[in-house]
Amino acid sequence: MEKKRIHKDIVIIGAGMAGLTAALYAGRMNLDVLVLENGIVGGQIANAAGIENYPGFAKVSGKELMGTLQQQAESFGAVIDEFDSIVKVTLKGQPKLVETEEHIYEADAVIIASGMNRRKLPLPEEKRFAGKGVHYCELCDGHMYQDKVIAVMGGGNAAVDAANFLSKYASKLYLIHRSDFRADEVSQKRLKENPKAEIFLQTEIKSLQGEGRLESIEVLDKVSGKLRSLPVDGIFVNIGVVPNTELYKEELPLTPAGRVEAGEDCRTAIPGVFAAGDVREKEIRQLTTAAADGTAAALLAEKYLVKIKEGNPVW
Template sequence: MADQNRKHENLIIVGGGPGGLSASIYAARNGVNPLVLNGPEPGGQISTTSELENYPGFPEPIGGFELTQKMTQQAENFGVRLEYESAEKIAIVDNKFIVKTEINEYEAETLIIASGAEPKTLGLPREDHLRGNGVSYCATCDAAFFKNKKVAVVGGGDTALWEATFLAKFAAQVYIIHRRGKFRGAKILSDRVKAKENIEIIWDTEVKELMGEDKLSGLKIFNNKNNTVSKLAVDGFFVAIGHQPRTSFLPAEIELDSYGYLVADKHQHTNIPGIFAAGDVQDPDYRQVVIAAGSGAKAAIEASEYLEKNSPTFAAQTVINKAEAAQQTENFSTEQEPALSFNLKLD
């Protein structure tokens, strides 16, 4: 696409999950007019979660989709523009950031990368169908729903060991299913798991099938040592084989860690001046909605300050939300109404 056809933006936020939406709200309130590239599935990973009980401000559980819808509405109230486009490639040219989507090309003064991370799946039939109905990818999010029940965790790394330990606080029985005869995770985590009375380790075993129609009822498991198949009755199944950050579209110059996560400092700066990071794409440890939202707020504050210092054409805009704009329009219309006058002529 020719340079003259590029759409120029002060700030582009890549990702429309809690991190990106929070960033957009703070950026708009700081006088920036951000563009959010929502992607084809706005709301991020949390939109597929049936209920959240640990997001502040909601005494009753709220669905992940409903929460992100409220965030989206709040962003739009401050004039945030959201496009259902995905960033396919980002390049750095003359200290500007060229963002290519499937249909447009943008030039931005600064970027916030909030593209998220997605859990690795087992690829089993109906795994996606049972997600939120017994199948989960986040113990911190969903452990409380399985109080005094039986659950299984698949995996043998740090994530699986940590999630099993956390689940043991709620569930009556936790099974760890690992395809090998030895954990890959840290010894200290392995020792904690083995010390828990309500955790049982099932070695050399793979999950082959999820049982239950609309709700998980159990697993079919295969022991790869003796080639036997058996059934395991559980109420919950936690897939803990890692996450994959969405970073494939990023320029080669940007720093990633050994797992592919964006490296950011405590102010959300990456190694490239003008590029900031927020949400799960730079958080391999916690992956919580409230933390993603907080990092988005920090990234927006930093990006706004960057624009003020480095972009000579940047001018902060006056922020008026939709309700205020509607009220001002109504008041203006009332003030402009011509007064009725009567000229009575008496004969």
């Protein structure tokens, strides 16, 4: 059966901080806005237990912050669809086409705010133990390990913050990283002072073992060259992220890291297509910069739509 074609002023791909902020601004300008989200509304930050660096909040959970932003966007008419996955985009020309499993959306402008996903544990046993001891979301799955031994892999802020959060469940907690810390000093200090935590730097995870579920991990001390086995019930992986740009690789220039090339005005190489948030190539990636990108993309998209109506879609 032929898919139904639906016109929208703006289609926003991704419902994280950048996408929802763009939806809020576009909705306030009385534009017909659709937000498509293949994962969870709120993006990666929705899993954060406590955010302490977003202006106006001493501390707020990611779920609460993103839930409020979603309500704001919807109150101004933005429609958010998290159940109709995108299968193809055609961005060159006018209108742009965003094809989902159920519909084909014709959009005058597209804002790409598809964010990033956590990088998978690069071990052959990862698939066998996924969901059975190997996890990527401490807020989602941490409660499963009450009074259990937990390992966290990674040395950046995401990993150390995850370790600090998981310590409330763990009887024992290991943080394992192949090099030195990259996390901020405040988070490091909190973890180092935790009596449950044991930190292994310059250490690689070589294999996972277990019958049915994860039971232990084999680690290599890169300094001494010694292997040892650590009994663990679960491991939470925080070793970086991969941009969600697979859909656009035939349409847009991407950087070697896989991000969309776009300036501070969020304009891409294609007129009417904007990139906002972590998916855009930029030096600083914070919640505040994602919100700023979403704001800029929506306001400039509206200006682009005006030019289209005037018959002068100059980029």
